[in-house]
Amino acid sequence: MKTFYAKNENIERKWYVVDLKDRTLGHVSVEIANILRGKNKPTYTPGVDTGDFVIVINADKIKLSGNKWNNKKYYFHSKYVGHMKTFTATELINRRPELMVRKAITGMLPKNKLSRKVLKKLKIYASETHPHVAQNPEVLELNTK
Numbered sequence: 367m368k369t370f371y372a373k374n375e376n377i378e379r380k381w382y383v384v385d386l387k388d389r390t391l392g393h394v395s396v397e398i399a400n401i402l403r404g405k406n407k408p409t410y411t412p413g414v415d416t417g418d419f420v421i422v423i424n425a426d427k428i429k430l431s432g433n434k435w436n437n438k439k440y441y442f443h444s445k446y447v448g449h450m451k452t453f454t455a456t457e458l459i460n461r462r463p464e465l466m467v468r469k470a471i472t473g474m475l476p477k478n479k480l481s482r483k484v485l486k487k488l489k490i491y492a493s494e495t496h497p498h499v500a501q502n503p504e505v506l507e508l509n510t511k
Contacts, residue, residue, distance in 0.1 A: 386428045391430055421491070
């Protein structure tokens with residue numbers, strides 16, 4: 367029996383829409399990261415981008431468990447001395463909710479060139495509307511709450 371190795375010209379990509387309204391950030395991020403990498407397909411190959419496109423809507427209506435709204439910190443540094451900025455989850459969701467979801471999904475991907483390519487297939491929007499109607503995305507129902 368031969369080992370299957372996916373090639374870029376044989377990969378079929380779909381578009382999915384995920385609604386984050388009243389969903390827990392960590393649980394949803396795991397499933398989105400797996401779809402982006404293609405781990406939900408039988409043709410998954412670790413060194414090849416076999417994943418699908420994911421459109422995330424309602425990023426501003428995400429939930430966090432426990433007291434993470436006040437205790438969870440996000441750090442940003444501009445590489446200059448003394449320029450580190452710290453935000454709580456509440457401040458970040460009010461400023462840029464897309465960034466909060468992107469950081470959660472990025473943390474669940476491997477740190478290599480392939481993950482940077484995979485992240486280009488992730489589209490995040492804070493509201494209900496998105497400009498990707500022409501791609502005919504399917505609504506994806508995730509198992510988690």
